[in-house]
Amino acid sequence: MVPAIGVLRYSFLDGDYLLDGHGFTLRHYLRFFSDTYYSSVLWDTFVDGLVVSLICLLIGFPVGYSLARLPPLARRWRTIIVIMPLTLSLVVIVFGWLIVLGRNGLLNSVLVNLGIISSPKTFLFARPAVILVLVQQFLPFMILSVMSVVTQIDPVLEHAASNLRANRLVTFRRVIIPLATPGILVGFNLVFVLSISAFITPRLIGGNRVPMLGSLIYERIMSEFNWPSGAAMAFILFVAGLGFTAAFNALAASRFVRGGRHAL
Amino acid sequence: MSKDFETSVRDPGDYVVELRSVSKLYGDAVAVADVSLGVGRGELVCLLGPSGCGKTTTLRMVAGFVEPTSGTVEINGQDMTHQPPYRRDTGMVFQSYALFPHMTVAENIAFGLENLNWTRADRDRRVSEMLNLVELPHLAGRLPSQLSGGQQQRIALARALAMRPAVLLLDEPFSNLDAQLRVRMREELRAVIRSVEVTTLFVTHDQEEALTMSDRIVVMNGGRIEQVGTPGDIYERPESPFVAKFIGWCSMLEGAVDPEGTFVSKLGLRLPGKWKAGPGSAVIRPEHIRLSPDGTAGHAREGRVVETHYYGGATRIILDINGEQLMMEERFPFGGHPKLGEKLNVTLKMDEIRVIGSP
Amino acid sequence: MRYDFTDYVLIVAGAVTRVAVYALLALPAALVVVLSFTSGETMDFPPAGFSMQWYQKAFESEPFMSALWTSTYVAVIVAIAALVIGFAAAFAINRFDFPGKGLLQALAFSPLIVPAVVLGIGLLYLFAWMNLIQTMFPLFAGHLVLAIPYVVRTVLASLTLHNRVLEEAAMNLRASPLRVVRRITLPLILPGLLSAAIFAFVTSFGNVTVSVFLTYGGNVTLPVQLFTYLDHSYNPLVAAVSSIMIFVTLAVILTIERLIGAETLS
Numbered sequence: 038m039v040p041a042i043g044v045l046r047y048s049f050l051d052g053d054y055l056l057d058g059h060g061f062t063l064r065h066y067l068r069f070f071s072d073t074y075y076s077s078v079l080w081d082t083f084v085d086g087l088v089v090s091l092i093c094l095l096i097g098f099p100v101g102y103s104l105a106r107l108p109p110l111a112r113r114w115r116t117i118i119v120i121m122p123l124t125l126s127l128v129v130i131v132f133g134w135l136i137v138l139g140r141n142g143l144l145n146s147v148l149v150n151l152g153i154i155s156s157p158k159t160f161l162f163a164r165p166a167v168i169l170v171l172v173q174q175f176l177p178f179m180i181l182s183v184m185s186v187v188t189q190i191d192p193v194l195e196h197a198a199s200n201l202r203a204n205r206l207v208t209f210r211r212v213i214i215p216l217a218t219p220g221i222l223v224g225f226n227l228v229f230v231l232s233i234s235a236f237i238t239p240r241l242i243g244g245n246r247v248p249m250l251g252s253l254i255y256e257r258i259m260s261e262f263n264w265p266s267g268a269a270m271a272f273i274l275f276v277a278g279l280g281f282t283a284a285f286n287a288l289a290a291s292r293f294v295r296g297g298r299h300a301l
Numbered sequence: 302m303s304k305d306f307e308t309s310v311r312d313p314g315d316y317v318v319e320l321r322s323v324s325k326l327y328g329d330a331v332a333v334a335d336v337s338l339g340v341g342r343g344e345l346v347c348l349l350g351p352s353g354c355g356k357t358t359t360l361r362m363v364a365g366f367v368e369p370t371s372g373t374v375e376i377n378g379q380d381m382t383h384q385p386p387y388r389r390d391t392g393m394v395f396q397s398y399a400l401f402p403h404m405t406v407a408e409n410i411a412f413g414l415e416n417l418n419w420t421r422a423d424r425d426r427r428v429s430e431m432l433n434l435v436e437l438p439h440l441a442g443r444l445p446s447q448l449s450g451g452q453q454q455r456i457a458l459a460r461a462l463a464m465r466p467a468v469l470l471l472d473e474p475f476s477n478l479d480a481q482l483r484v485r486m487r488e489e490l491r492a493v494i495r496s497v498e499v500t501t502l503f504v505t506h507d508q509e510e511a512l513t514m515s516d517r518i519v520v521m522n523g524g525r526i527e528q529v530g531t532p533g534d535i536y537e538r539p540e541s542p543f544v545a546k547f548i549g550w551c552s553m554l555e556g557a558v559d560p561e562g563t564f565v566s567k568l569g570l571r572l573p574g575k576w577k578a579g580p581g582s583a584v585i586r587p588e589h590i591r592l593s594p595d596g597t598a599g600h601a602r603e604g605r606v607v608e609t610h611y612y613g614g615a616t617r618i619i620l621d622i623n624g625e626q627l628m629m630e631e632r633f634p635f636g637g638h639p640k641l642g643e644k645l646n647v648t649l650k651m652d653e654i655r656v657i658g659s660p
Numbered sequence: 661m662r663y664d665f666t667d668y669v670l671i672v673a674g675a676v677t678r679v680a681v682y683a684l685l686a687l688p689a690a691l692v693v694v695l696s697f698t699s700g701e702t703m704d705f706p707p708a709g710f711s712m713q714w715y716q717k718a719f720e721s722e723p724f725m726s727a728l729w730t731s732t733y734v735a736v737i738v739a740i741a742a743l744v745i746g747f748a749a750a751f752a753i754n755r756f757d758f759p760g761k762g763l764l765q766a767l768a769f770s771p772l773i774v775p776a777v778v779l780g781i782g783l784l785y786l787f788a789w790m791n792l793i794q795t796m797f798p799l800f801a802g803h804l805v806l807a808i809p810y811v812v813r814t815v816l817a818s819l820t821l822h823n824r825v826l827e828e829a830a831m832n833l834r835a836s837p838l839r840v841v842r843r844i845t846l847p848l849i850l851p852g853l854l855s856a857a858i859f860a861f862v863t864s865f866g867n868v869t870v871s872v873f874l875t876y877g878g879n880v881t882l883p884v885q886l887f888t889y890l891d892h893s894y895n896p897l898v899a900a901v902s903s904i905m906i907f908v909t910l911a912v913i914l915t916i917e918r919l920i921g922a923e924t925l926s
Binding site: 044096097099100103113115116117118119120121122124125126127128129130131132133134135136137139141142143146172173176177180204205206209230231233234236237240241251254255258259264267268271272274275278 | 664666667670671673674677678680681682684685686687688689690691692695702703704705706774775776777778781782784785859862865866867868869872873882883886887890891894898899902905906909910912913914917
Binding site for chain 2: 833844
């Protein structure tokens with residue numbers, strides 16, 4: 038918490054270089070909100086965060102569900118694969134993607150050999166690539182959240198549903214998903230907050246073509262050395278993250294997830 | 302009992318464990334209320350009652366895991382009320398046995414002796430002595446996870462007895478064993494306790510365990526002592542409807558004793574006898590009712606069969622006698638099983654039936 | 661069992677998704693390892709041939725090796741400090757009631773409230789203000805803030821699973837409270853403690869999002885070194901260095917898996 042308060046303090050400093058300046062000004066905030074470039078980056082960042090979270094939910098849910106229902110032995114190596122991207126240094130993962138998506142990388146080489154494209158294409162430095170890499174990074178959080186909540190749902194409930202003539206789709210829609218909603222919300226929230234604050238991935242995969250709030254902050258501070266302005270942007274990011282977390286918590290507590298409490 | 306206790310003048314050495322007006326409150330909830338109890342040297346006393354009656358809390362107050370809200374706990378005549386568990390001369394066998402999973406059987410048994418700073422040679426000698434006592438000397442090097450339930454129980458007993466504690470505390474020691482093993486371990490445990498002559502306080506909710514093992518039974522209910530007595534006292538002369546119902550099976554009739562000493566139930570069933578006049582409840586155990594085919598002997602009655610439950614060795618029958626439903630047990634010859642609605646002639650053993658006066 | 665049509669669709673879709681997801685998760689790391697053994701000069705796929713030359717070059721590269729040393733040394737200190745602080749906090753939360761307990765618990769269970777950028781910048785400003793920016797303190801502080809919540813959670817989980825009756829049994833056998841902790845509690849939660857320390861190590865060892873703000877010329881960690889390098893170019897040398905990080909991480913995960921099961925890390 039202390040760093041966040043420090044950031045808040047510096048964001049009001051009346052200077053443009055390192056810790057120069059003193060006093061109190063809203064200049065950096067005003068600049069941020071009046072320039073359409075920044076507001077479009079802010080908007081894009083939120084949209085990207087939402088897209089990443091939705092994709093993670095869509096493809097993470099089946100994996101998290103199956104992990105929870107697998108016998109321990111089969112669960113083992115799968116869990117290791119899921120944990121690996123969480124534990125491994127982010128730079129290494131991003132580096133891996135650079136060589137997958139690069140001009141002479143794996144993807145181009147496979148596509149050309151299959152005859153789908155005639156010559157290598159540029160995948161890097163584009164929004165889809167950034168979203169793909171963010172999904173891969175944060176997918177484990179979604180999988181683990183879903184897994185932990187599904188573990189607490191007694192499989193007998195599913196048997197009971199099928200005994201009551203529900204097919205799998207109905208069982209999922211009427212039993213599993215309502216009970217798993219708390220885990221889904223936790224995972225969604227985590228992935229969203231992590232995505233909007235990402236800066237390594239947009240910078241290395243997206244280059245200058247795909248600016249996100251995080252990479253702007255990084256540049257402002259580490260290249261331009263405008264600390265007060267960077268602080269203002271970081272604080273906006275922090276508040277946005279907190280706001281979304283609070284909204285998700287409110288949603289989780291509402292009757293929207295009335296089934297959830299029974300699962301826990 | 303509690304009155305006797307307060308008025309008697311006695312030598313403080315009489316009791317190994319003595320509780321005086323001990324109460325335990327959790328907020329407003331009363332776990333144990335004003336319990337006074339003495340356990341004599343070499344005696345095996347059992348705390349018996351349904352779950353939540355305060356028996357385990359009482360035991361844990363003796364061991365020192367729970368501090369009483371009021372009252373005192375003495376062990377060997379010394380006030381131990383506010384002493385931590387590790388300063389008390391007690392040996393406890395936990396319900397889950399609580400054997401240390403990272404220590405071998407021998408290390409488990411030696412652990413307490415180490416804490417008393419015994420030398421290695423002394424410890425080794427006592428450990429093998431204890432292993433011989435529970436007849437498991439070949440398991441010294443095993444880990445608890447490699448033992449069966451019965452073996453774990455015996456090791457837990459050996460560990461608790463190794464320090465020769467003033468009092469052995471047993472918390473539902475048989476609840477984790479299957480039915481057959483339970484009976485065998487009960488006999489073994491009784492034999493070991495007899496052979497080392499250790500004073501024992503024992504907690505159970507199983508009346509059969511209490512009746513077969515104890516010198517004295519303390520029946521508890523709702524944090525209070527209902528009755529203290531020998532197993533025979535408790536079964537044959539219950540002092541409250543709760544004790545009568547909790548120990549063994551019985552039918553209980555509400556009613557009153559008239560001036561002639563005859564009990565008349567609310568529905569009008571008359572049981573002639575010599576009870577004290579006044580309102581009361583009659584306790585009729587299944588064995589107080591016997592078949593008498595000729596319908597003449599003693600206080601004969603005719604009953605209609607309302608329910609039958611076949612138990613193999615015997616059949617439990619609910620009879621309707623003058624509108625009152627009474628339970629009896631009888632072994633019927635093959636094919637001679639009574640049918641619902643059939644009339645049976647029975648005799649009631651009036652002299653064994655007890656009437657508990659209303660307070 | 662009899663399935664209807666939607667059941668089949670679900671089963672097939674689920675199986676395809678699962679295979680694709682596991683492949684996606686494993687792909688980047690696997691490719692880095694494969695290409696680190698290339699005998700060519702570029703990162704082109706497929707690799708030109710097999711050789712260990714890039715590992716040899718990696719071990720001869722002064723910037724990478726000194727960064728590896730910095731990372732290792734920082735991570736070891738962070739692991740030890742995080743374990744001590746985290747164990748104390750977890751033990752206090754598990755055993756005692758004290759003012760601020762709820763707050764401490766909330767902090768331990770929500771380490772992601774503050775985004776890494778904000779944490780990094782905040783610490784940068786804080787230490788710049790204290791004039792300590794050219795030291796190792798910012799890095800230690802940043803990594804500790806990240807690692808301690810994991811340690812608290814792991815140790816707390818072990819303490820919760822740990823059977824308190826065993827401690828009562830030890831006390832009944834005349835063991836003093838200190839002896840109970842030393843002979844019973846600590847040995848029984850040792851796997852949890854070890855994995856917490858190892859996980860703190862790997863958190864510090866691999867971190868880049870916070871470190872990148874807190875390093876200075878003299879104490880660049882390996883991930884930060886890789887990041888600056890990747891900003892300009894990449895070649896098989898980076899693959900070899902990255903593979904070393906992958907091997908270390910994999911070894912750590914397998915160790916923890918052996919100790920307490922990998923799920924505990926989530």
